[in-house]
Amino acid sequence: MDFLIFKAPMLMVQASLDGILLGILFALIAYGMALQWGVMNIINIAQGDLVILGGYIAYTIYLWGIHPAWGVIISPIIMFFVGWALYKLVINKVVDRDLFISILATFGIAIVFQQLMNFIFGADVVVAQSEYGTTMLFDNSVTLPNSKIFSAFISVLYAVALVIYMKKSRLGRAIRATAQNARAAKILGVDTEKVYAATFGINAALCGIAGALISITLTLHPYVGLPYTVRSFMIVIVAGLGNLPAVAVSGMGLGLFEEFADYILGTEFRIGAVFLLLVLILVYRRFKLSRKREYLK
Amino acid sequence: MNKIAKLFVTFISAITLALVSFTSSFAKVEGEYIVLGSAISLTGKYSSNGVHTQNGYNMAVERINKMGGVEVQGKKYKFEIIYYDDESNPKRAAQLAERLIKQDGVHYMLGPYSSGLTKAIAPVTEKYKIPMVEANGASRSLFTKGYKYLFAVLSPANQYLEVAIDLAVEKNGGKGVKIAQAFEQDAFSQDVRLGILDAAKRTGSEIIIDDKLPKELNDMAATLAKVKAVKPDVLVVSGHTKGALTAIRQISEMKVDVPMLAMTHCDAAKLSKQHGKKSEFALCASQWHKNLSYKDKFFGSGKKYAKDFQKEFGYDPPYQSAESSAALLVFKDAFERANSFDRDAVRDALVDTEMQTFYGNIKFGPGGQNVAKPMILFQVRCKGDDCENRVVAPTKWASDKFYHPIPKWSERS
Numbered sequence: 001m002d003f004l005i006f007k008a009p010m011l012m013v014q015a016s017l018d019g020i021l022l023g024i025l026f027a028l029i030a031y032g033m034a035l036q037w038g039v040m041n042i043i044n045i046a047q048g049d050l051v052i053l054g055g056y057i058a059y060t061i062y063l064w065g066i067h068p069a070w071g072v073i074i075s076p077i078i079m080f081f082v083g084w085a086l087y088k089l090v091i092n093k094v095v096d097r098d099l100f101i102s103i104l105a106t107f108g109i110a111i112v113f114q115q116l117m118n119f120i121f122g123a124d125v126v127v128a129q130s131e132y133g134t135t136m137l138f139d140n141s142v143t144l145p146n147s148k149i150f151s152a153f154i155s156v157l158y159a160v161a162l163v164i165y166m167k168k169s170r171l172g173r174a175i176r177a178t179a180q181n182a183r184a185a186k187i188l189g190v191d192t193e194k195v196y197a198a199t200f201g202i203n204a205a206l207c208g209i210a211g212a213l214i215s216i217t218l219t220l221h222p223y224v225g226l227p228y229t230v231r232s233f234m235i236v237i238v239a240g241l242g243n244l245p246a247v248a249v250s251g252m253g254l255g256l257f258e259e260f261a262d263y264i265l266g267t268e269f270r271i272g273a274v275f276l277l278l279v280l281i282l283v284y285r286r287f288k289l290s291r292k293r294e295y296l297k
Numbered sequence: 298m299n300k301i302a303k304l305f306v307t308f309i310s311a312i313t314l315a316l317v318s319f320t321s322s323f324a325k326v327e328g329e330y331i332v333l334g335s336a337i338s339l340t341g342k343y344s345s346n347g348v349h350t351q352n353g354y355n356m357a358v359e360r361i362n363k364m365g366g367v368e369v370q371g372k373k374y375k376f377e378i379i380y381y382d383d384e385s386n387p388k389r390a391a392q393l394a395e396r397l398i399k400q401d402g403v404h405y406m407l408g409p410y411s412s413g414l415t416k417a418i419a420p421v422t423e424k425y426k427i428p429m430v431e432a433n434g435a436s437r438s439l440f441t442k443g444y445k446y447l448f449a450v451l452s453p454a455n456q457y458l459e460v461a462i463d464l465a466v467e468k469n470g471g472k473g474v475k476i477a478q479a480f481e482q483d484a485f486s487q488d489v490r491l492g493i494l495d496a497a498k499r500t501g502s503e504i505i506i507d508d509k510l511p512k513e514l515n516d517m518a519a520t521l522a523k524v525k526a527v528k529p530d531v532l533v534v535s536g537h538t539k540g541a542l543t544a545i546r547q548i549s550e551m552k553v554d555v556p557m558l559a560m561t562h563c564d565a566a567k568l569s570k571q572h573g574k575k576s577e578f579a580l581c582a583s584q585w586h587k588n589l590s591y592k593d594k595f596f597g598s599g600k601k602y603a604k605d606f607q608k609e610f611g612y613d614p615p616y617q618s619a620e621s622s623a624a625l626l627v628f629k630d631a632f633e634r635a636n637s638f639d640r641d642a643v644r645d646a647l648v649d650t651e652m653q654t655f656y657g658n659i660k661f662g663p664g665g666q667n668v669a670k671p672m673i674l675f676q677v678r679c680k681g682d683d684c685e686n687r688v689v690a691p692t693k694w695a696s697d698k699f700y701h702p703i704p705k706w707s708e709r710s
């Protein structure tokens with residue numbers, strides 16, 4: 001069974017495309033995490049659970065008979081307000097404290113969210129059907145679910161839109177100013193409280209989009225949020241906070257790495273291999289991270 | 298004054314203590330009630346199956362009580378169950394088992410939901426020598442530890458898909474087949490895998506893909522791409538409901554053609570409802586199906602059980618409920634044969650159990666597993682967009698012919 005991938009070159013194409021498409025989706029979640037980590041200095045353990053909640057919103061509209069793809073518009077709108085409310089209720093009390101407090105607080109939020117979702121949506125694993133069909137390449141030897149292509153496309157679209165928004169809009173400028181120096185921004189008249197709330201809302205909205213996409217490409221369950229948190233954490237660690245294009249590259253890179261690890265090392269080492277990579281990168285980056293403070297540019 | 302107060306307190310606590318020890322020593326049988334205890338997952342990740350289990354227990358308790366209860370030494374008793382919510386957490390389940398036994402004085406236990414939680418509770422019931430009849434822990438390791446007080450009405454996990462391999466070999470003219478398999482890395486699924494390894498050895502089959510899926514994985518694309526490349530005769534997947542749903546989603550999206558697809562947890566995943574036509578022809582292992590011809594005097598047949606259950610709880614009973622109901626029938630039978638409330642007498646009676654219930658025949662092997670009931674296989678079949686599970690093996694109960702091989706995706710509408 002070893003190295004099947006080298007015997008069948010088409011598998012290489014399949015693995016690469018699968019990895020990249022999945023990686024783009026993860027990059028979107030990581031993008032939100034990098035944003036609010038950079039601006040508010042908060043590591044959000046509840047990131048994955050926000051994603052799953054977004055997914056359940058899409059799943060709910062699917063149950064109402066609306067196509068789940070509309071979730072990529074409805075879900076972020078609802079999630080923005082969820083994020084905003086979350087900031088007003090909990091996060092604003094921990095935003096200036098040290099990192100450990102924020103990890104604890106968001107960990108608590110994660111548990112509450114899991115239980116609430118379990119309570120509202122039940123403990124069953126659910127999927128929404130997009131019925132998008134499949135794209136077949138190279139005489140049917142490489143197959144790509146259109147739902148995955150759709151989700152990668154939507155992810156890129158939203159990411160690009162957000163980058164432009166951050167550069168051009170008033171709020172975007174305020175967010176970037178706050179990220180660079182919150183105190184200075186405040187002195188110059190930026191309402192940092194509002195900026196923080198908006199940032200957290202935007203992050204939740206990004207999670208909502210990702211969740212809606214996951215509902216049509218993968219599966220939903222109230223307790224599967226953590227792997228998404230961990231993945232996005234890894235992507236951010238690899239890319240660094242200040243570098244948004246790098247988030248996209250590192251997301252795709254991790255997706256690719258994971259797929260190839262699956263073929264070469266075996267499925268059981270797939271996630272282990274990613275963690276090993278994370279450790280190596282952390283060791284490598286340690287000096288850099290401790291020497292200079294990174295911020296969102 | 299102070300002295301009197303102290304005396305008073307001592308007096309009160311002495312009475313309370315006496316009362317507590319009095320009630321607990323008789324708590325196993327209170328008045329006309331035989332009290333059973335169960336820690337069950339009413340919240341947390343197993344909560345849906347936990348509720349199925351509880352409904353199954355309640356249904357049987359109500360039925361047995363209504364039909365005259367349990368007769369011991371000429372006196373009629375009724376069943377009563379003390380439930381605690383274990384939050385789907387093994388540590389909590391073990392604590393609650395301890396509490397049921399030590400504080401509530403329960404002397405007979407019903408199992409929790411899932412192999413993992415049963416594993417957590419079994420050492421406790423074993424320590425206090427409390428007979429436990431469980432209906433939802435199928436992991437083989439439960440039955441190899443030499444537990445003396447553990448009895449399972451269900452078939453052990455390694456038997457889940459062995460039948461499927463036999464079926465594939467039969468279809469292949471008795472020659473060995475090429476098997477691709479993907480199992481989640483958890484106790485249950487790995488036990489199913491061991492069963493397949495045994496079956497492969499027995500039939501001279503070859504395992505060409507043997508993937509172990511990490512628990513947090515919800516993407517099987519890589520495994521399926523390998524399957525596409527090596528073209529096995531059978532694809533076997535087990536990874537609880539998430540595994541079943543992910544497999545069908547990605548097999549249909551990636552257009553993976555295999556002649557036979559065997560899985561577990563199809564009905565728990567509501568596969569035919571959630572994936573509809575995409576799940577057609579999938580072969581699923583099940584402990585029970587309502588169309589089986591087993592009978593007993595409490596529930597009649599499986600079909601009647603399903604009807605009554607539907608009326609009571611508003612949904613079709615999954616096998617988790619049926620086997621839970623069967624556990625109560627086993628307890629009743631054992632009490633009556635023991636004709637005593639002595640724990641060891643009840644335990645010995647359980648060992649000698651040999652009975653038929655609507656759920657299947659029950660006879661416990663040396664490890665406590667049920668050896669009298671075969672697993673069944675059903676196949677998802679659709680008419681238009683309406684899909685349902687039809688029993689295809691063993692042939693004795695088959696309501697439909699096993700459809701083989703699965704048509705290629707290009708030929709499916």
